[in-house]
Amino acid sequence: MRTLHTLALAFCLGSCTAPTSGCSTDEWFATVILEGLRGGFFLDVSGTACSRSIFLEKELGWGGLCVQQTSGIQLQGSGRSCTVVNATSATSSQVVHKYDVPKVVDYMSLGGNERESLSFLRPFPFSSHEVRVLTVRRRLECLDTKDPDSVNALLVSKNYTKVATNSVTLGGRESGGACEDLYVHQTHLEVLALNNPGIRDELTSVLWPCCWPRRKPNCMSREDSRKGGAGADVHCDSAMPPPEQPSLVCEARRPRSAECDAQSYSCKRYGDLTQYCTHANSLCFVGGSLRVLSAAQSGPVPTADVLSDRFLHFDADPFFTSPFPFRAMLPPARFMHPRRVEELRVEWLEGMSAVTGVDSAQYNLYHFASHILLLFGYRQREGPDYHAILESNATPFTRALIFGRRSDWTDWQRNIMWIATGLSESDVTFDDTHSGLGNVCFREAVVGGQTLTLFQGPFDAQIWRRIIEQSYGVVLERRDVVIFRREHSRVLVNADDVRSLTQRVFGEERVREVSFWQEVPFVKQLETMSKAAVLISTHGSNSNHAIYMPAGGVVIEIVGVKADYLLAERISLSSGVFHFRHTVDNRELLHGTPWLDTSSPECYGSAQCAAAVKSADLNVDIGDLEKTLLVARNIAL
Missing domain, CATH: 3.40.50 (Rossmann fold)
Structure with a gap:
């Protein structure tokens, strides 16, 4: 019963203990019932300015969509990383497919009135996308309605069970009968130990005195509960402790999920506009395009491929942040939630992959070499074994993906690639051969930008010359x-x-x-x-x-x-x-x-x-x- 009581407290105290927040803290409840899941995905459909996903986003690294159904409403909180979607002229089905929503959504919050919630839920693609947990706000009597056109009837038809209802407070006052219903998908009831009718009955008895609107004549007030009425053992007026956040038990999952591998990337600059970004479990090639795995971000990956100040100023823009470096010259890429990796049955490629693009002047020595030689610079800086490099052109790379170039490359380009990376032609894919990879993710990857000066100094150039002498037998x-x-x-x-x-x-x-x-x-x-x-x-x-x-x-x-x-x-x-x-x-x-x-x-x-x-x-x-x-x-x- 410990989990059950924690759930009850989380759901009711969201409104009982935070009367000045203006928002019911659904995030506490969702954190508890999803066992402290980090990196989850939410759909926050806010009919008001009250955003219910800030805690999930900022504290637990969740990502998602903040969907605005009402024009002129601004989401609460600054520095949000969720993708803000104006759905005043789009259906939920269009939103889901346009923004590549994962097949499993951990939490959906519907904060509008019943009419707005219905307009969002009716076209929602429940057949292809499963929402684990929903909270639905409504301004009706806090009793189950048998109206066949209600939100409740629709969700029941989609295999959801309503397990609790609480009141909502706004600005320190009860919101005139506004309630929130908690729905859980049938497949997840067992996880919450709520599939037993007796447990659900007890949950209702716990919630009834604590959170039912005080104005309702046939409901026990909070004052009554303090005097020993039913449910008095639940201390509704005490502060709620932070929910437990156990780590995701990845080893118990079969097959292993992408969520179990920490996604990370970092970008390093070692010269004038010379930058590369390293990825660990965070870069994929899916559906013919690059995807960056992130639970907290969605939409297009930011790029910066234009030189500034008329070609004479080589400093990077300090305000530009992206998992791709300056002048990567890569085709448009998007963020993708890690859960999509498992849904798409993506293959993980071991080893270090080099990813780079070349610009339109691809047959020009400088325009080709300035992108490939950045990978050479990477080899000199990340734990280099100079003896192995000079003896056999040893390389940390297993493969390379080149964008902006077809496989009909020239003899000199093939040789520059080998000197710079140690990779042969069979290790490289191009615009016309990338499709042979299928849907893959890379355990390790280096995304190269452009090294405008080719080398970062004579030391790099001397290593380059030594490789040439050793490999080609020239003096x-x-x-x-x-x-x-x-x-x-x-x-x-x-x-x-x-x-x-x-x-x-x-x-x-x-x-x-x-x-x-x-x-x-x-x-x-x-x-x-x-x-x-x-x-x-x-x-x-x-x-x-x-x-x-x-x-x-x-x-x-x-x-x-x-x-x-x-x-x-x-x-x-x-x-x-x-x-x-x-x-x-x-x-x-x-x-x-x-x-x-x-x-x-x-x-x-x-x-x-x-x-x-x-x-x-x-x-x-x-x-x-x-x-x-x-x-x-x-x-x-």
Whole structure:
């Protein structure tokens, strides 16, 4: 009887002991009858400003929907994590399917009048979704009604049993006959030891004197109960102790539920906008999209994929919080309640999974490598075994999911992936092969963002070079001068003069003129760049081939007068090479435009200006370039 009396106290004292709260504390009652369940799911259908789920949400980590049936009503409490749904023009069935409500709802509170409760319950999909416990508020006489159109009749037809009724107080006064009925689904009555009619009778006798509205003439008042009337052993005027909250007994469950495994994620930043998020039992791929398991959150996962301050400011937004890092470039994802994992029979994948996206310029070396090399940075920081990495490119990753890219990737992309993560092609799925995974969740996962500078410093770059030397049998040696030739935009108008000058300064036998596009095999690119002491290129990802150069080399980036794109310089320095920005005066391109007198940041803030200066062909002053080449020779050779 201990559980029974605790239940009775919880239900009645919600109104008897908190007369100034304005709300009946249904959360205490729900906590007791669900045995202190943490991470449950609620539907709080509030017809008034009184929210009944704050305690569940804030103290027990529950999640759910706060459904507003009445326009203009604001939910009580600040900092709510529940998803607020305006259902004034939507049915409960539409709400349930739109917001991916779990198949089992632990608690539903209906706080409106009977008409509003009926309008919500009638279309509710009871055939596919089960609500364990309900409380229904109504402003009728506190007696069972036999009206076939009542809430009671509807719930009885859905296999619910009404086990108790209490009065409701508002603002310290009884609410003029307002009552709350407690309903429990038939499948859960045994759990509560309420399926025995004798127990239900005793529950009624306990609740009757304590919580029945004092104004009802045929009900015993609280004063009568204090004088020794029936139920006087229940001390209704004493403070109710906090309900016990035993932990969920997971080991007794077969099969093991996702609720039994603590879901967690944390995001770490180790450089300018370089961020990754680690997940433990909290990331899934279900129905063709990523889902983050959370009992307290629902709806879309927040993302931030746009750089701020015109590409020149690399600090993260301190107010942005998400289980995904900055510039993850992942498709839209949603939060999902952990209980859905069991309902969908999702398979759990062991080991560490790497998850990342690439942006639209996926065939560009920088735009691809800046996402993949973040995973390389993760390997250097999370308990690295440098000996194993250098000997065999040992990896903590078991598999990788790449979004924004199909499986027809290039030879150089395949090799960058292997150097960065230690994963082969068979370990990776893409947009067109993710479906082969089915519905899965990951025991451990790393979600990568974008490392704008590719490496976080020369130390990372040196580990990268050592892996290349060990794995491909090449020796990095500063010997040659490599000139990148572009054929479409940012073309050197006097390229022949530039080549002749370079041969005169460095010696004809050292100069290599190349054009690396995706059809050039990776090993061929590596053979060329591993011997490059100096790399000469107009602005673009060509200059990012510095990641294959020996340390201590020089990158000479030829740019227009307003193309002070600081990121290229930072990439070179992080790669352990020097960076010279050789500026060509091409202001004649901007005559007659509004950008002639703008600064570089202002120009990059305008898509039209940026496109004009970045794509413009360049005519190099040979005499001026010679000075830059002489300095580079003294440093690199």
